Amino acid sequence: MIAYDEALRLLLDAAAPLPAERVPLERAEGRVLASDIVSAQSLPPFDNSAMDGFALHAGGKALDAGLELAVQGWQAAGDPGTRGAQGAWEIMTGARMPAGLDSVMPVEQVEILDSHDGKPTRIALRAPVRPGQHVRLRGQDVNEGERVLRAGQALDLNARTLLHAIGVGEVAVAARPKVAVIATGKELVTEAAQALESGQIRDSNRPYLVGRLRAAGAEVAWQGTVGDDVAAFDAVLEQALAAGARVLVSTGAVSQGRYDFIPDALRARGARIVFHKVAIRPGKPLLFAVLADGALYFGLPGNPVSAAVGQRFFVEPVLRRMLGMDPEPALYLPLLADARKPPGLRFHARARVEADERGQLGVRLLAGQESFRLMSMLQANAWAVLEGDADLAAAGGHVRVQGLGHHDPVRLVGGERS
Numbered sequence: 001m002i003a004y005d006e007a008l009r010l011l012l013d014a015a016a017p018l019p020a021e022r023v024p025l026e027r028a029e030g031r032v033l034a035s036d037i038v039s040a041q042s043l044p045p046f047d048n049s050a051m052d053g054f055a056l057h058a059g060g061k062a063l064d065a066g067l068e069l070a071v072q073g074w075q076a077a078g079d080p081g082t083r084g085a086q087g088a089w090e091i092m093t094g095a096r097m098p099a100g101l102d103s104v105m106p107v108e109q110v111e112i113l114d115s116h117d118g119k120p121t122r123i124a125l126r127a128p129v130r131p132g133q134h135v136r137l138r139g140q141d142v143n144e145g146e147r148v149l150r151a152g153q154a155l156d157l158n159a160r161t162l163l164h165a166i167g168v169g170e171v172a173v174a175a176r177p178k179v180a181v182i183a184t185g186k187e188l189v190t191e192a193a194q195a196l197e198s199g200q201i202r203d204s205n206r207p208y209l210v211g212r213l214r215a216a217g218a219e220v221a222w223q224g225t226v227g228d229d230v231a232a233f234d235a236v237l238e239q240a241l242a243a244g245a246r247v248l249v250s251t252g253a254v255s256q257g258r259y260d261f262i263p264d265a266l267r268a269r270g271a272r273i274v275f276h277k278v279a280i281r282p283g284k285p286l287l288f289a290v291l292a293d294g295a296l297y298f299g300l301p302g303n304p305v306s307a308a309v310g311q312r313f314f315v316e317p318v319l320r321r322m323l324g325m326d327p328e329p330a331l332y333l334p335l336l337a338d339a340r341k342p343p344g345l346r347f348h349a350r351a352r353v354e355a356d357e358r359g360q361l362g363v364r365l366l367a368g369q370e371s372f373r374l375m376s377m378l379q380a381n382a383w384a385v386l387e388g389d390a391d392l393a394a395a396g397g398h399v400r401v402q403g404l405g406h407h408d409p410v411r412l413v414g415g416e417r418s
Contacts, residue, residue: 001277004346007288008317010274014290015321018175025163028155030407031173032217032323037149039166042139046081047097051134054110054123055089055101063103063129068113071120073098088123097135104134142166152325154217154407176219177322180240181209182250184262185302186227204374205251205300205307212311213249215405216319221245228253230265237269246295247322249315252302255285262299263287271297280346282306282371286314303371309348312383316406328406332398335384336362343391350376351384353401353410363401382410 002010020034049055055075056063072087077094085098088105097104105125114122142148148166149159155171163171183206189196190203203225210220222243226236240248253262254276263276270292276299278286283306287299296318300310320328336354341347349365356362363384366376385400386393393399403410 001279001284002275003279004313007275007278007286007314011288011314011318012321014274014288014296015318017324018177018322020172021175022170022172025160025169025171028160028171028173029157030217031155031171031176032325033149033151033153033155034172034174034324035151036147037163037168037171038147039142039144041142041166042144043142043166044136044138044140047138048077048136049075049091049093049095049097049104049134050136051104051106052093053091053104053106053108053134055085055091055097056103056105056129057086057101058103058129058131060131062131063125065125065127068122068124070122074119090120102135103129103132105129106134152323154325174323176217177247177319178221178244179213179218179247179249180222180243180245181206181213181220182223182233182236182240182248183225184228184233184250184252185225190225205302205304208304209249209251209307209311212308212405213315213319215407216316217323217407218247218319228261230261230268233261233265234269241291241293241295247298247315247318248291248295249298249300249311251300251307254287254299254301266291266297266299279344280309280313280348281342282348283309284345286310288314301371304374305350305369305371305377308377312402312405313348320406328402331401331410333361333363333401334398335393335395336364338395339365339384339386339393341386341388341391341393344389347386349384349386350380351382351401352380353382353412355412363399380404381412 069088071090072085073082074090075095075098076092079095081096082098085100089098089101091104109127111124111126112120113124148162183203187200189200192202206223210223213220222240222245224236226232250262253260263273266289271289274288274290276287277284282303283301285301289297291297298310298315300307349369351363351365353361353363365384366379368376383402401410
């Protein structure tokens with residue numbers, strides 16, 4: 001049995017970043033950038049008005065209330081630039097500023113003195129004008145040549161909106177790691193609506209892992225179930241590899257019972273068992289191996305929460321490595337109550353991050369931490385990680401807190417602040 005930190009080092013040593021591929025921006029949701037994005041243009045691309053009103057020339061000096069000006073022209077959004085503008089120009093929000101004008105007076109602060117065919121021809125200022133007011137300057141948001149996104153960042157909606165605004169239609173992203181999910185056990189029933197016979201359970205691990213792996217940035221190339229039979233296991237393993245999977249995740253059959261056949265089955269195929277058993281709870285029997293062709297194999301225990309811990313704290317760091325992402329940052333929050341933990345083991349607990357009446361955040365471990373319980377997974381909004389040799393983590397002590405997935409920020413849920 002090895003420590004978690006040593007297991008993680010071995011995992012990351014066995015993984016390597018995947019090559020890049022180019023995809024259209026509209027298909028890049030959630031993808032991870034393979035290279036920095038440097039803007040080829042400024043944003044805004046030209047000086048423009050932030051208000052409906054009148055564009056004026058202040059020349060760095062305030063204009064006094066009561067000043068009367070002739071309206072020399074009219075500028076709407078989408079109109080081309082105008083050179084040598086003088087006096088006042090009626091201007092719409094987003095319209096390009098006429099060259100020579102540098103400030104905008106909102107229409108509400110202007111008196112129309114004369115008009116012709118519905119267009120103002122002479123105005124008076126009802127309030128002073130501050131030089132440069134209500135003008136959005138070229139490059140005020142993004143400068144031409146500015147790096148706006150770094151390699152390793154995931155493209156969420158905000159990132160993709162910015163890229164669209166600066167004219168990026170295609171991006172280089174890391175290829176999605178191709179994974180397979182294999183649930184083992186003759187007791188498993190795949191269909192949720194199928195009635196259970198004596199001794200059977202529904203295969204809940206597989207859909208959970210498939211959903212979490214996809215959310216983590218992987219492509220699920222194959223998924224299925226297999227009984228406690230080596231020949232059948234070898235067959236589905238071949239199917240998964242033929243489908244292109246380079247990361248294989250199984251549940252069950254890795255402990256020390258009569259039907260825990262996976263370690264021997266992998267060795268018979270020429271796999272190298274990198275480690276088997278980690279000083280954690282839940283999920284201590286976890287196995288990691290490298291197959292003869294270099295594919296990575298994770299054998300997770302069969303209890304639902306043990307499988308979830310294995311996926312979150314062992315598989316996801318490897319996916320981040322393959323996607324070219326930096327190590328995951330962590331949040332440290334105080335415990336809101338004393339918490340028991342298994343002495344000498346790193347404990348991954350389902351938890352809730354809460355805010356007190358002053359808005360201060362803390363974390364509370366949920367009741368029912370046994371590895372078969374699914375209801376506490378529903379109630380949790382985070383994982384809390386308790387380390388050390390003691391069997392008690394005292395209230396007020398800070399512990400590591402991580403989201404339910406590596407792309408998931410820790411959120412408060414229910415009626416709490418978010």
